[in-house]
Amino acid sequence: QSVLTQPPSVSGAPGQRITISCTGTSSNIGAGYDVHWYQQVPGTAPKLLIYANNIRPSGVPDRVSGSKSGTSASLAISGLQAEDEGDYYCQAYDSGLSGSHYVFGTGTKVTVL
Amino acid sequence: QITLKESGPTLVRPTQTLTLTCTFSGFSLTTTNVGVAWIRQPPGKALEWLALIYWDDDTRYRPSVKSRLTITKDTSKNQVFLTMTNMDPVDTATYYCAHRDDSGGYHLYWGQGLLVTVSS
Numbered sequence: 001q002s003v004l005t006q007p008p009s010v011s012g013a014p015g016q017r018i019t020i021s022c023t024g025t026s027s028n029i030g031a032g033y034d035v036h037w038y039q040q041v042p043g044t045a046p047k048l049l050i051y052a053n054n055i056r057p058s059g060v061p062d063r064v065s066g067s068k069s070g071t072s073a074s075l076a077i078s079g080l081q082a083e084d085e086g087d088y089y090c091q092a093y094d095s096g097l098s099g100s101h102y103v104f105g106t107g108t109k110v111t112v113l
Numbered sequence: 114q115i116t117l118k119e120s121g122p123t124l125v126r127p128t129q130t131l132t133l134t135c136t137f138s139g140f141s142l143t144t145t146n147v148g149v150a151w152i153r154q155p156p157g158k159a160l161e162w163l164a165l166i167y168w169d170d171d172t173r174y175r176p177s178v179k180s181r182l183t184i185t186k187d188t189s190k191n192q193v194f195l196t197m198t199n200m201d202p203v204d205t206a207t208y209y210c211a212h213r214d215d216s217g218g219y220h221l222y223w224g225q226g227l228l229v230t231v232s233s
Binding site: 034036040045046048051052057089091093098099100101102103104106107 | 226
């Protein structure tokens with residue numbers, strides 16, 4: 001029932017650049033709310049990669065970047081490495097008719113070939 | 114150093130009520146704009162945001178389960194509670210609690226998660 005849509009999977013060779021899209025609506029991303037991104041390795045809690053659209057927490061390498069435009073946001077990873085494998089989720093606030101709440105994206109599995 | 118840890122039953126019968134506890138340290142839930150959220154993840158599926166309680170007792174809930182959820186806090190014990198009624202096997206998931214930063218709705222700090230299985 002997520003209102004943030006992501007591609008199910010993205011893959012790339014080591015060293016390549018990949019992007020993950022997060023498509024929302026006028027009640028969440030399009031309303032101006034910030035988008036946050038997480039990486040999750042199976043069996044572990046999610047790790048914050050990007051907050052407020054394009055800010056990296058301490059310890060996240062600068063080859064990871066985020067952007068937002070209109071009703072969509074994107075996460076880019078350049079210089080792809082084996083450690084980048086995992087599941088990625090976007091998150092935003094939604095103020096739709098059903099009430100205000102946070103929501104996660106549908107998730108994207110990243111595979112390093 | 115901020116830490117959070119979930120606790121509660123790992124096996125619940127269908128129709129029963131689940132109560133989970135998040136015990137945290139390193140921050141206060143009396144600080145303006147700070148909050149604690151509950152998020153779950155069914156096996157092999159995506160994250161699902163469930164509920165959030167703010168420092169001022171304001172709450173937010175996932176619309177599809179709002180009627181079954183209650184989130185409360187005990188600031189003196191540094192604990193947040195989530196109650197979910199009428200549990201069903203589809204509610205089987207790993208349940209996480211997470212700190213909401215005072216500058217935005219993101220979660221930098223998470224608990225380790227607790228797998229709750231709903232089965233008769």
